[in-house]
Amino acid sequence: MVRVIQEVEPTCFEHVVENPKWDNAMDEKMAALDANAIWELVALLEDKKVIGCKWVYKVKHNADGSVSRYKARLVAKGYAQTYGIDYEETYSPVAKMTTVRAIIAMAATKGWSLHQMDVNNAFLHGDLQEEVYMEQPGYVDQTHPNLVCRLKKALYGLKQAPRAWSDKIG
Numbered sequence: 001m002v003r004v005i006q007e008v009e010p011t012c013f014e015h016v017v018e019n020p021k022w023d024n025a026m027d028e029k030m031a032a033l034d035a036n037a038i039w040e041l042v043a044l045l046e047d048k049k050v051i052g053c054k055w056v057y058k059v060k061h062n063a064d065g066s067v068s069r070y071k072a073r074l075v076a077k078g079y080a081q082t083y084g085i086d087y088e089e090t091y092s093p094v095a096k097m098t099t100v101r102a103i104i105a106m107a108a109t110k111g112w113s114l115h116q117m118d119v120n121n122a123f124l125h126g127d128l129q130e131e132v133y134m135e136q137p138g139y140v141d142q143t144h145p146n147l148v149c150r151l152k153k154a155l156y157g158l159k160q161a162p163r164a165w166s167d168k169i170g
Contacts, residue, residue: 126167128160129160
């Protein structure tokens with residue numbers, strides 16, 4: 001019997017600083033954020049408010065329990081958003097289980113094959129309609145510490161992120 005020791009996932013940025021495993025995971029995420037032009041650095045206007053952000057860390061495992069990879073995700077603190085100012089509408093796509101069962105039954109009856117699809121960094125593709133300002137993540141180049149991120153695209157944690165993604169694929 002093989003005993004796998006589960007690695008503890010860090011809970012804050014300070015616990016991962018200078019750790020190459022998590023540094024690589026954050027580099028990977030920052031590359032995706034840069035490639036999708038998620039934000040631009042701007043000076044915050046007086047009448048605007050800025051929301052925070054945080055890194056969330058997850059150790060992904062293979063079926064045998066071994067570590068597959070280290071994943072870092074930058075999440076906006078959407079709970080600080082104000083309805084009518086930072087967002088107008090939320091959205092949560094759901095499918096009723098009876099609908100899923102009906103599709104599976106129809107595919108089985110007709111001999112169709114079903115496929116699953118996963119979109120890497122899905123929410124990062126959704127365009128924002130609102131002006132949302134976020135503090136710079138602790139991992140960015142701090143050559144302009146007085147600037148904030150004006151989000152151009154959705155980021156995990158934003159109230160309107162699921163709606164922006166749904167609009168993009170719809």
